Amino acid sequence: MKHARVIFEGREHSGTSHEFNGQQDAAVRLDDGRIVPQEQLVWLPPLAPTARPRTILALGLNYADHAKELEFKAPEEPLVFVKGQSTLIGHRQLTHRPAGVQFMHYECELAIVVGKTAKNVKRDDAYDFIGGYTVANDYAIRDYLENWYRPNLRVKNRDTCTPLGPWFVDAADVPDPMALALRTTVNGTVTQQGNTRDMIFDAPFLIAYFSRFMTLSPGDLILTGTPDGVVDCKPGDVVVTEIERIGALVNTIDAG
Numbered sequence: 001m002k003h004a005r006v007i008f009e010g011r012e013h014s015g016t017s018h019e020f021n022g023q024q025d026a027a028v029r030l031d032d033g034r035i036v037p038q039e040q041l042v043w044l045p046p047l048a049p050t051a052r053p054r055t056i057l058a059l060g061l062n063y064a065d066h067a068k069e070l071e072f073k074a075p076e077e078p079l080v081f082v083k084g085q086s087t088l089i090g091h092r093q094l095t096h097r098p099a100g101v102q103f104m105h106y107e108c109e110l111a112i113v114v115g116k117t118a119k120n121v122k123r124d125d126a127y128d129f130i131g132g133y134t135v136a137n138d139y140a141i142r143d144y145l146e147n148w149y150r151p152n153l154r155v156k157n158r159d160t161c162t163p164l165g166p167w168f169v170d171a172a173d174v175p176d177p178m179a180l181a182l183r184t185t186v187n188g189t190v191t192q193q194g195n196t197r198d199m200i201f202d203a204p205f206l207i208a209y210f211s212r213f214m215t216l217s218p219g220d221l222i223l224t225g226t227p228d229g230v231v232d233c234k235p236g237d238v239v240v241t242e243i244e245r246i247g248a249l250v251n252t253i254d255a256g
Contacts, residue, residue, distance in 0.1 A: 002167035002247065004028050005090075007042040017167060025167070025247060038166075043090035046134055046168035047113065050219040056083040057210060058109075058138060058156065062200050062225025078201050078209060083138075083223075086159050091166035091249055095139060096159070096256025097235055103142035104233055104253075107226035108184045108241035110177065110196055111136040112203055113168060118216040126204035129216070130171045135249040136223045137163040137241040139233075162223075163241075163251040174245050178202050181244040182227060186237050194227025196243075 002017035006028055013030045020027035020037050027037045047054070060079040089095070097104050115131025139161040144154040174180070177196060184192035196202075201209070206222055233239055235255040242248040 001173060002169050003046055004165070004167055005044040005046050006030075006036075007044065008034075008036055008040070012044070038092070041092075043092050043165055045088045045090050045164040046166065047164070047219060047221075050217070052217065054085055055214075055217065055220040056085065056087075056162075056223070057081075057221065058083050058223040059201065059206070059225040063194060063198050063227040064200060075200065078206065080210075081156060083162060084157050087157055087162040089160050089163050089251075091163065092251075093160070093163060094252055094254045095137075095161055095163060097233070097253050098141065098158070098256045101141055101143050102232075105140055105142065105230035106184055106186075106192075106233060106239050106241060106251075107136075107138040107140060107230065108182050108192055108194075108243070109136040109138050109223045109226050110180065110182070110203075110243055110246070111164065112177075112206070112222040112224065114207075114216045114218055114220040114222070115171065116218055118207060118211040121208050121211040123204045123208040126207035127171065129207055129211075130177075130203065131218065132168050132171045133174055133177060133243075133246050134164055134168050135166075135241055135243050135246050136221075137239065137249055137251055138223055138226070140230075160256075163249055165247070165249055167247045169246050180246065183242045184229065185240045185242075186231060186233060188238075191231050192227065192229030194229070196224070198227060199224060 015028035015030045018027045018029040118129040180196045
């Protein structure tokens with residue numbers, strides 16, 4: 001099932017995907033039974049609140065073609081950085097491009113949502129610890145990049161620069177997360193295409209790897225990297241990052 005968190009008529013609701021005017025996922029059935037079209041809602045990241053700060057782990061250069069695009073050698077073990085919760089925004093929200101920035105690009109990524117406490121998990125058991133998936137758009141401000149192996153905080157931790165959603169999709173509804181097509185469009189033009197099968201470090205590996213040295217808790221996020229095909233995004237651009245079975249995340253750039 002596809003789950004959402006939204007605001008309608010000033011009140012926060014949970015809900016599920018619903019067809020509208022013959023179009024799949026075009027509306028949300030709210031927890032009070034009303035069916036509301038997407039454009040009438042204010043969208044929040046589709047994550048249940050947690051009693052503790054949410055850990056957000058993000059992979060760098062996890063697709064060999066993206067590493068090649070950036071003229072870097074593909075990593076031999078995961079390159080990981082941590083993100084703050086203030087970066088997260090929902091579907092159909094605005095991402096701010098700082099004044100004077102020369103290069104800001106999207107990154108369409110499969111986001112793993114941890115489903116239960118994970119510590120020293122074996123790779124063969126890793127899927128048991130995944131609650132579900134969503135789409136992340138992990139924007140990067142290239143102007144501030146010092147080293148891809150250790151990105152400056154201003155590259156990846158800016159407020160509004162990680163749209164998430166629209167849906168949280170139950171893991172049981174995604175039989176093979178390692179065979180999903182990814183696509184990004186900017187103003188309707190396809191600029192990025194790839195497939196999760198091309199990850200260097202796949203979902204089971206990442207759960208096992210992280211849980212060897214840190215405890216993963218329910219609601220934690222793992223952003224799994226992006227394929228090649230990133231382009232500069234300007235104020236006014238409408239960016240749609242879409243992953244098969246998961247959903248199409250819409251985001252608009254504005255002048256920050």
